[in-house]
Structure formats: C-alpha cells, structure tokens
Amino acid sequence: MKTYDLSSDSLRELNQALHDADITASEREWRVANPNGAHNIACGLNDAISVDIDGHAGYYCAGMNQKANVTVHGNVGVGVAENMMSGMVHVKGDASQSAGATAHGGLLVVDGNASARCGISMKGVDIVVKGNIGPMSAFMGQSGCLVVCGDAGEALGDSIYEAHIYVKGSVTSLGADCIEKEMRQEHLDEVSDLLKRAGVETDPAAFKRYGSARQLYNFKVDNASAY
Amino acid sequence: MTDKQSNPALRESATFGRDVIAEIQRAAETGIYDIRGWGAKRKVPHFDDLLFLGASMSRYPLEGYREKCGTDVTLGTRYAKKPIVIDTPVTIAGMSFGALSAQAKEALGRGASEVGTSTTTGDGGMTAEERGQSTKLVYQYLPSRYGMNPDDLRKADAIEIVLGQGAKPGGGGMLLGQKISDRVAQMRNLPMGIDQRSACRHPDWTGPDDLAIKIAELREITDWQVPIYIKVGATRTYYDVKLAVKAGADVVVLDGMQGGTAATQDVFIEHVGIPTMAAIPQAAQALQEMGVHREVQLIVSGGIRNGADVAKAIALGADAVAIGTAALIALGDNHPRYEEEYQKLGSAAGYYDDFQEGKCPAGISTQDPELSKRLDPVAAGKRLANYLRVITLEAQTLARACGKSHLHNLEPEDLVALNIEAAAMARVPLAGTNWIPGQQF
Numbered sequence: 001m002k003t004y005d006l007s008s009d010s011l012r013e014l015n016q017a018l019h020d021a022d023i024t025a026s027e028r029e030w031r032v033a034n035p036n037g038a039h040n041i042a043c044g045l046n047d048a049i050s051v052d053i054d055g056h057a058g059y060y061c062a063g064m065n066q067k068a069n070v071t072v073h074g075n076v077g078v079g080v081a082e083n084m085m086s087g088m089v090h091v092k093g094d095a096s097q098s099a100g101a102t103a104h105g106g107l108l109v110v111d112g113n114a115s116a117r118c119g120i121s122m123k124g125v126d127i128v129v130k131g132n133i134g135p136m137s138a139f140m141g142q143s144g145c146l147v148v149c150g151d152a153g154e155a156l157g158d159s160i161y162e163a164h165i166y167v168k169g170s171v172t173s174l175g176a177d178c179i180e181k182e183m184r185q186e187h188l189d190e191v192s193d194l195l196k197r198a199g200v201e202t203d204p205a206a207f208k209r210y211g212s213a214r215q216l217y218n219f220k221v222d223n224a225s226a227y
Numbered sequence: 228m229t230d231k232q233s234n235p236a237l238r239e240s241a242t243f244g245r246d247v248i249a250e251i252q253r254a255a256e257t258g259i260y261d262i263r264g265w266g267a268k269r270k271v272p273h274f275d276d277l278l279f280l281g282a283s284m285s286r287y288p289l290e291g292y293r294e295k296c297g298t299d300v301t302l303g304t305r306y307a308k309k310p311i312v313i314d315t316p317v318t319i320a321g322m323s324f325g326a327l328s329a330q331a332k333e334a335l336g337r338g339a340s341e342v343g344t345s346t347t348t349g350d351g352g353m354t355a356e357e358r359g360q361s362t363k364l365v366y367q368y369l370p371s372r373y374g375m376n377p378d379d380l381r382k383a384d385a386i387e388i389v390l391g392q393g394a395k396p397g398g399g400g401m402l403l404g405q406k407i408s409d410r411v412a413q414m415r416n417l418p419m420g421i422d423q424r425s426a427c428r429h430p431d432w433t434g435p436d437d438l439a440i441k442i443a444e445l446r447e448i449t450d451w452q453v454p455i456y457i458k459v460g461a462t463r464t465y466y467d468v469k470l471a472v473k474a475g476a477d478v479v480v481l482d483g484m485q486g487g488t489a490a491t492q493d494v495f496i497e498h499v500g501i502p503t504m505a506a507i508p509q510a511a512q513a514l515q516e517m518g519v520h521r522e523v524q525l526i527v528s529g530g531i532r533n534g535a536d537v538a539k540a541i542a543l544g545a546d547a548v549a550i551g552t553a554a555l556i557a558l559g560d561n562h563p564r565y566e567e568e569y570q571k572l573g574s575a576a577g578y579y580d581d582f583q584e585g586k587c588p589a590g591i592s593t594q595d596p597e598l599s600k601r602l603d604p605v606a607a608g609k610r611l612a613n614y615l616r617v618i619t620l621e622a623q624t625l626a627r628a629c630g631k632s633h634l635h636n637l638e639p640e641d642l643v644a645l646n647i648e649a650a651a652m653a654r655v656p657l658a659g660t661n662w663i664p665g666q667q668f
Contacts, residue, residue, distance in 0.1 A: 015447045039440045044377055044448030059437070060444040064377040079431035085376055098431040102372040104416070120430040121372060123416045140426065142416050159424070161417060217421040218404050219259070 002027040007034040011041065018042060024049050039077065042070050045087070062089045065106060081108045084125055097134070100127045103144070109198045116153070119146045122163050128198035138165050139175065147194050149202060157210050165210040166191050168202065177216040181209045250493075261493040262403070264582025264592065266394050266485045266530065266552060271502040273485070273530060274539040276649030277642050278658060281628040289627040296623040297633035300547045302524045303385060303454020303477040306446070310454055310477075311363055311385055313547065314343030315619040316634055317537060320482075320528050320551035321367045321387065321458070323349025325402050325411045325423075326489030326582065327555075328599035329356050330607070331591045334558050336360030337604060338611025342619070347387060347549070350400050350425050351414050353379040360608075365456065368445070370399060371425040373415040377448060385478070386445055387456040388438070390429075390467075393486030393503070393529040395495045396460025400425035403490060406585040408594040435470040442475040456480050461506035461529065462499075468513035472523050480549065481510050483529025487552040489592065490583035503529035504543070505652035508639075511544025521546065521635070534621020541622070542637035543653060557614035558607040559589045 004014040014032065017023050024047040032053045035041055039058035042051045045068035053061070056074035065084040072080070075093035084103040091099075094112035101117065103125030110118075110127075116134035119127050124144045135153035138146050141163030151169035158175020164187070165178075174180075183205075191204040239245065250261065282288035289296060303310035319339045324332050326349060333356040339346045345363035348354075352374020358364055366383030368375065380386065391397065402411070402423040412419045432441045442455055457471040458480035471479050483503025488496065507527055514520035527540045528549035540548050561569075563576040565588035572579070572586055582592035590602035626634050629641045643658040644650035650657040651664035 011447070012451075016450060019450060040444045040447045043444050046377070059440045060431070063444050064380070064448055066377060078437070082431045083372060083375060083377070101431040102375065104376065117430065121426065123372070139430075140424070161421075217418070219422055 001029040001031055003031045003033055005033040006036060006038055006041075011038055015040070015043065018045055018049070018051070021047060035074070037077065042068070045070070048087070056093070065089055075112070080110075081106070081125075084108065094131070095129075099129075100125050103127075105144075107194075107197060113150070119144075119163070122146065126194055126197075128194050128200065130198070130200060132169070135172070136175070138163055141165070145190060145194060147191055147198075147207070149200060157212075159216065160210075160212045162212060164190065166207040167210065168207045171208075171210070174210065177213050178210055179213045181211045183207070183209045262490055262583055263493055263496070263580045264487065264489050264491075265496075265580035266487040267497050267500075268580075269497050271484065272646075272648045272652055273502060273504055274536045276645045277504070277539050277653055277655065278645060279535075279538070279542075279625050279629055279641055280643060282630040286630045288630050289632060291624065291627055294627065295632060296627050297635075298619055298623060300524070300635075302456075302526070302547065305454075305477045305519070305523055306451065306475070307385075307454040307477055308450075308452045309384075311345060311365075313345055313363065315615060316541060316545075316547040316622070317531070317615055317618060318344050318365075318526060318547055318549045319346040319554050320486070320549035321347035321349045321365070321389065322551055322555075323351045323400075323402075323489065324354045324357065325349070325351040325406060325415070325594070326592060328587075328590055328593055328602065329354060329410075330599050330602040330604045331555070331558060332357045333360050333604040334602065334607035334611060335554060336364075337608025338554075338557070338615065339363070341608065341612035342615045344615065345384065348383075350374075350402070351411065352376070353382065354414075356604075358382060360604075367458075369425065370427060370429045371415075372430070373417075373423075373425070380445070381449060383449075383453060385454040385456060386449070387458050387480060388442070388445075389458045391458070391460030391462075391482070392488060393460045393482030393484050393500055394488035395491045396462045396500045397427060398491060398495055398499075399427035400489070400491075403583045403585075406583070406594050411594060435474045438470075438474040446475075454478055456526070458482060460484075460486075460499075461501045461503065464501070464506040464509040465513050468510045468525075469517060472514065472517050472519055476523060478524045478526060479510065479514075480526045480528065481506055481545075482549075483527070485530030486528050487555075502652065503527060503531075503540070504649065507540060507543040507545055508652070508654040514544070520544065534618040534623075535625060537618055537622040538625040538634065538637055539642065541634050542641050543639055543655075546635065553614070554611055555591055557611045558591055559602060559610070560587070560591050562589055565589055 030051045035055045037058045043063035046066045048067040050069040053072045058077040060079045062070040068087045071090045081089040082101040084106040086106045088107045090109045095114040097115045098117045099114045100108040102121045104123045108127045110129045113131035118133040118137040122141045128147045132150035142161045145164045148167045152171045154172045155175035157178030340362040346361040347365040365385040404420045454477040456478040457476040459467045461483040484500035524546040527545040566576045568588035587593040642655040
C-alpha cells in the first residue's frame, strides 16, 4: 500500500501520482494520512484503484471520480463525488452540501447524514444515505437513485426529471412537480439492490418512492404559479 | 417590416409604438412572455460612438502594406502550464450543440482553426465534430453540467467556468422541447421533447471563496495544464472582475448586453446588463488596480461586428474579443437566400431571431436533420475564415494608422467619443475636447 501523508506531502504530489497511469498500474492500494480537511483530495481519478483517506476531507473529495473506490474515514465537505462517472465513494461520517452533485454514475454511500442539495442535478449516480438529508435534495435530478434511510428536509425533488427517490423516514415537504408514487416490485428490487451494495440491512418495503409528476416538462402558462 | 406610412397626418406614439402595441396584443393573446434568440435589439451606446485619432504630426503611423502589426495573443499565462496562443484576437464564443446543429458547430471549428483561433463549447458538452475540427477548443463548465465529463475536460485546451452571459446575467439557459432531438437528449441525459432548463447557479459552490476551491479542483483534475477562464455577464463588472481574479482565474471573459443567446425572455435580453463599451473600462480598472492587466487576460464579447469594434475593445483594455452572432451570420444565418422561408415563419432575412423554435432555414440554429443538411460545414467554415481575416485586417489597418506595431499597443489615449454618453462610459474624451465626464482634468 502506497501512503501519502498530507502533513508533509503536498496535495499536488498526491493527485499527480494518483493520475499517473504508470504508477497506478502497479500501486493499486493507496492511503492518505493526515488529510486535515484539505480540499480536492483524490479528485479526477481514472483507474480502478482504492484510496483510503484517514480523517476528514474538505470540498470536492473524489470529485469527478471514474472507476476508483474511495473511502473517507471521517466527514467530507461540500461536493463529495461531484460529477462522479463510475466507481464508488464511501463516506464513513457525515457529508456537507451538494453530495454527489451532477454525478453521472457510480455509487456514493454516506454512513452519516448529508446536508442540503444532496444529489442536486444528479444524472445517473446512485446515492445511499444511511442518515438524514437536508433541504432541496435531488433538485432537478435527471436520473439515478437517491435512497435515504432517515428523513428528508424541505422541497425534496424540486423540479425533478426522472431520478428515483426513496425515503424510509419522514419528508418535510416535496418540491415543485415532485409527488409520491406507487412502490412496485421493480422499485422494491431497485432499493433492495442498492441497500445490499451499501451494506444496509433494512426492509425495502419500509421506503416510499417519490418522483416527477411530469407536469412542468413543457412550459404552460397555467402552471406559472409553480415556477 | 416597413416604416413607410402613406398618410403623413397619422402620428405614431413614441411611447406606444407599433412594436409595443404588437407585443401587448401578442401577450394578451398567448398569456406567455416572448422568448427569442439573438441579443439586445435596442440601441445602446456602442463602439460606433468612438473614433480613433490617427497619427499625423504628433504621432507616427506605420506603413499599411510594409510594416508589421502583430495580432497574436497568448491566453492563460498566469498559472497554466500550456497557455493558448491564438493568431488573431478574435475568438468564437460559447455556443452549444443543441442550440446549433452539428454542422454549424463543425463549421465554426473549421473556420476558426483555419485562422488559428479558438472555439468554445456550450451547454450539453463536447461533440466529436467540434473537437475534431477545432485545433483550440475551450470547454465550458456550466451550472447545468449537461454532458459534462472529465474525459472531455482533459481533452480541452482551456476551461471556461460560466457564471453568466451578457444576454441574461442572472439567468439560466433554456432549450425548448422542439430542439431536444435524440442525440441532444442523450448527451444531456433528459427525455426527448421536454423543455430543458439550465440552472442559473452552479450546484456545488456559492460565492467567490467557494469558486477559488472549485478552480483549484479543476486545476488538480487537469494537472494544472490548461488555462481556466471565468465568464461573466456585464453588470457590476468592476467588482466581478476583482473577485474573478481573486478566485484564481487565468482569463476573464466579459460579455456585454448586446451578446447573443439561443433562447431567453425578451424582457431579460433588453433590460438586464450593461453595454459592452461601458463594461470594458471597469474591467480594465479592476485588473490594473490588482496589478494583473495583460497578465490575467480579458476577452470581451457582445456586439463585436467588424475590425473597428475589435480595435476599440482592445484599445479600451481587452486582450481579445469573442464573436457569436457575427460568426453565425458569417456561416449563413439570416441570409436573403432564404427570404421566402423566413417570411413563412413570420419573419424576414435580417430579422429572424426565433432560434428556440428549431426551424432555422439556414440549418444553423436547428436540430432538424433536413434543415441541418443545408449547411455545408466546409463552405460555411470557409466563409467564417474569410470574415475573421477581414476583421483582423481591419483592426490592423486602424492600429497601423495609430502607429502601433501590435494590436495590443492600442490604448484609450487613441480614442475619442462622439457624444457625452460614450465619453462617460468609455472614459475617453469627447471629440475635440479634453473632457471625460466624471473625471477631473
């Protein structure tokens, strides 16, 4: 296992090494010691390596991840796994705002809570939050799944497109054009699979499904008050 | 579309003109605001209100066909390992595949590459046609992040973080359902035929301190190779430019209110933002006060039409300009050849601005395969290259007349204004005086 200690090594050295295919071809397991909340740790990865971050990370940890498996043994700042394309990012603690923002693929797991705008503008990513999520989550969510084992804050799924939202606990309020939908077998299977991948043991049938009413897909003046 | 009035006794209201009456009637009929493309159509103080002071006794001109007048610009010298070098200071502004046909994007790439300048992507991501034909391609990083992926990011020659656009500062984009074809829908990960709304704020940062971290992330992902631009619509330009520099921009792109758009509310286009000419001195002042003028380059867009506009923008402090509307016209937009079809759409050649409808007879602002086929990317690219060469030559002509061996040697001192408004906005003297309104002398 290759270790970088951010109390002495620079972030640039770490990320450059993680981007270097010649190095990652032989070094498949990486450890980042003393992250101390540094921003942009392990962003832009493009190889199926595993990275363990031993402590708290700042903004955009594992941003735009492709193929890599990144585990944060602590909390993360704004935009963890933003625009992730593939791979997996696992946060053992809590996540700040915009977790998984605009991400196209891969799996983001947050063991704790995620703050506001979790899954904002999500474009295919799967997100499992074991705790609660904050307001305006899945805003304009286009595709992918957001599974919340706890409660969801205000305006969940505002202006949502085709993303799937599943919440086990309470929802403070739904955003514009977001409604509760029937939980069919295919949805139970979808939740079951994601819970299994995230290592959560709970009954999929305890979740409710939310999605787009598709009433705001094309502008109609009669809906003006909804905008 | 005529102003001819047969009865001279009829008097048109200056307040309620025929265009105003028509708009009230249209609003009453439809119950929806007017959406259109193009930029501001109202008359605002512009570069036409400025004149150059050619050399005579006190200044020495350069020989037009003998002495060199440089036009090259290097963009991104502040932090990027690989700055972009362009041969003419005229670049192609960001326009999306989706708003434009694939043929139009290819033509822009061909024309720009022929004269050694850059093109820019738009909402919806990078197409193979565009990357293939553009030797220098700027990748826009927009709030919607439609089609945004790190592979394309790493293929780009520069990254432009879009905060705003001159046609609609403070507003997001929209691509109406009729232009969401299979390919556009797939690139943007949206169902076909729905109205595609682009957010007006980025989803994962708020304010300049966050933006500094975002820029650092983009630099880390691209290993500090390529320049990072920040594009702003012209409003509170002095402050916006200072914050952009503080956040770590290599290049500031400043888009004035005459800048075009593919589709926005008419009220937005005409009533938000400030004229390009008024914004440049604010930007130049901000850069100068921070000691980075010419180190952080300034690209100006919004109503650039000819070499005089290019030269005047540079004289006021820009390093380069960007064109959008003018480039589309060079490709063939609004050409009289399609007059009959423009008439069928309720418009006319020279007036057509319903880019959102996707029915562009010239095959430019459309996703209709039959209409798109009308645009030959090779011939249209050639027309764009011709036009870019002409306006570069025009700018050189003016610079030589002012005794400058490079376009960048033009300065505000070479300019005067024709009227008080232009003098105040451009911060150059009223012609024949040494009076700059608002300044002591």
